[in-house]
Amino acid sequence: MAQYELLNNIxxxxxxxxxxxxxxxxxxxxxxxxxxxxFAELQREYPIFFRKDKDExxxxxxxxxxxxxxxxxxxxxxxxxxLPGVVAKGPFLIGFQEQxxxxxxxxxPVIHVDMAHPRISFGExxxxxxxxxxxxxxxxxxxxxxxxxxxxxxxxxxxxxxxxVAGLIQPMKLDMQLDEQHRVSLAGLHxxxxxxxxxxxxxxLHELHRAGYLEGAFLVQSSLHNLRRLMAEKQRRLRVVAEA
Numbered sequence: 270m271a272q273y274e275l276l277n278n279i280x281x282x283x284x285x286x287x288x289x290x291x292x293x294x295x296x297x298x299x300x301x302x303x304x305x306x307x308f309a310e311l312q313r314e315y316p317i318f319f320r321k322d323k324d325e326x327x328x329x330x331x332x333x334x335x336x337x338x339x340x341x342x343x344x345x346x347x348x349x350x351x352l353p354g355v356v357a358k359g360p361f362l363i364g365f366q367e368q369x370x371x372x373x374x375x376x377x378p379v380i381h382v383d384m385a386h387p388r389i390s391f392g393e394x395x396x397x398x399x400x401x402x403x404x405x406x407x408x409x410x411x412x413x414x415x416x417x418x419x420x421x422x423x424x425x426x427x428x429x430x431x432x433x434v435a436g437l438i439q440p441m442k443l444d445m446q447l448d449e450q451h452r453v454s455l456a457g458l459h460x461x462x463x464x465x466x467x468x469x470x471x472x473x474l475h476e477l478h479r480a481g482y483l484e485g486a487f488l489v490q491s492s493l494h495n496l497r498r499l500m501a502e503k504q505r506r507l508r509v510v511a512e513a
Contacts, residue, residue, distance in 0.1 A: 272385040275366070278402040281382065285394035286359050286407065289345045294387050297337045301353045303328040304421025305428055305485050310351040312492035316499065318458040319429065319438050319489075326429035326438065326459075328489070331499065334445075334453040340502040354421070357414045360386030378419065380412065428482045435473050437461050437486060445496075447504050461490040 274280070290296045303317055305328070311317055315330035330353050332339045341348050347356070360383040365376045388394070395407040404412070432438050439462040443455040466486060469477075477483040 270385060271383045273362070273364070273381045273383055275364070276361070276380045276382045276397070278398045282398050282402065283391050284382070284397040285390045285392070286397060287388045287390050287394040288359070288407075290342055290347045291345055296342055296347075296356070297339050299333040299336050299338050300329040300331050301355050303330040304354060304418055305424045306417040306421035307351075307354050308485055308488040308492075311353065312488045312495075314349045314351060314495055314498070315353070315492060316495045317489045317492040318441065318460055319432075320457055320459065325426070326433060328425060328429070329458075331455075331458075331496075334455065334499070334503060340499050340506070354414050354418045358411055358418065359388050360384075361411050361415060363415045363419050380415065427480070428485055431477060431480060431482050432461070432486060435469060435477065436465050437469075439465065443496075445500060447500065448507060451507055453503070460493065461486050463490060466490065 287294070300318075303311055303315075308317065308328075311330050315332070318329055318331060319326050320329055321327070332341055334340075362381050362383070363378045364381040366379045382397075383389070396405045397408050399405055429438070438459050441458050441460045443458060444452070445454075446452050474483065477486065
């Protein structure tokens with residue numbers, strides 16, 4: 270059960286975070302949330318899809334073909350140049366706290382830490398604070414990641430709603446033959462429809478471009494070439510099992 274605390278350099282002065290990967294850290298998952306603020310990095314290595322959750326579209330990066338399969342994990346490493354934000358943030362998240370600024374009470378973003386997270390440590394891993402109390406390089410990186418997630422959540426709602434209005438989000442049937450004995454089929458995932466994107470009228474194209482959403486649509490569409498990478502890694506692992 271999560272145990273969130275407001276991060277501060279006194280109570281958490283000796284806090285460290287384990288940054289290796291594995292089942293014990295909750296990394297064996299088939300997909301993770303993705304945000305428009307990281308689409309440019311994600312599309313180089315991960316297939317990006319949409320799925321609906323509570324009547325709202327969300328973007329996800331596909332990591333494997335089964336619920337608990339992460340094909341990027343190997344012997345404690347994450348084999349990709351870019352780590353999805355929800356993974357890179359580790360045990361941290363952004364919360365809000367009322368603060369008085371210039372005589373006005375405002376809800377300001379602050380960092381919280383889940384002290385029950387399996388990456389939490391006081392003996393190994395990356396230090397969160399420096400000896401004099403300042404932010405470590407690791408915490409500075411996490412802060413940047415958290416800002417990207419926060420901005421991505423807000424941008425995603427409007428972007429995905431615009432895609433839906435334009436008819437771009439369509440269901441995708443993923444049915445792939447890996448070898449003679451193994452076949453994978455994924456349901457419930459949606460993508461950017463290539464034909465509908467190509468057929469958009471000038472006014473809709475202009476509106477999407479002006480809002481900054483058109484690039485996102487092309488990034489999601491181009492990310493699908495990464496399915497071949499996932500298939501190749503899945504096939505490799507199946508061969509290893511068969512040979513064993």
